[in-house]
Amino acid sequence: MNPAMSKRAQKDQQISVAADPKQWSEQSKRSVAYHFKREYVDEPYKCSRCSVACTFTAQDQKYTFEIKKASKDQRRKFCSTCWSESNRMRATLSEYDLRWTAEKSSLRANREFLTEWLELFMRWKQFAPYKHDIAKIAMVRCLLKLG
Numbered sequence: 137m138n139p140a141m142s143k144r145a146q147k148d149q150q151i152s153v154a155a156d157p158k159q160w161s162e163q164s165k166r167s168v169a170y171h172f173k174r175e176y177v178d179e180p181y182k183c184s185r186c187s188v189a190c191t192f193t194a195q196d197q198k199y200t201f202e203i204k205k206a207s208k209d210q211r212r213k214f215c216s217t218c219w220s221e222s223n224r225m226r227a228t229l230s231e232y233d234l235r236w237t238a239e240k241s242s243l244r245a246n247r248e249f250l251t252e253w254l255e256l257f258m259r260w261k262q263f264a265p266y267k268h269d270i271a272k273i274a275m276v277r278c279l280l281k282l283g
């Protein structure tokens with residue numbers, strides 16, 4: 137099969153869903169796409185953590201942009217498993233943060249807490265390599281005397 141044909145065949149298989157940009161968020165309505173977006177088409181992507189092949193389906197896009205009112209520039213990064221895992225981790229990290237803020241003086245010497253916190257930070261790096269808190273990690277390492 138020649139590549140042009142297979143590409144066309146692929147396109148025929150893609151499912152599209154009619155777009156209604158009037159339902160977008162106010163911010164998205166100010167974009168150029170607002171004036172020409174007619175349909176959503178399944179978008180393939182690769183999970184940035186586990187590399188599994190995924191699809192941001194047309195139906196999902198409609199829900200994301202028109203019901204949840206997410207920015208129309210939003211793209212999927214993770215598969216559903218990694219996505220749930222990242223949400224769980226973000227929640228756990230903020231619990232640790234709150235605990236730290238409330239009980240700093242006693243937690244400074246709590247190696248168990250500090251070790252767990254550091255492990256959490258290290259795992260979080262797999263999800264958000266550019267969004268981890270360098271200053272806090274350095275502080276925890278220092279309290280654990282890891283240099």
Ligand SMILES: [Zn+2]
Nearest residue numbers: 183186215218
């Ligand atoms: Zn994944």
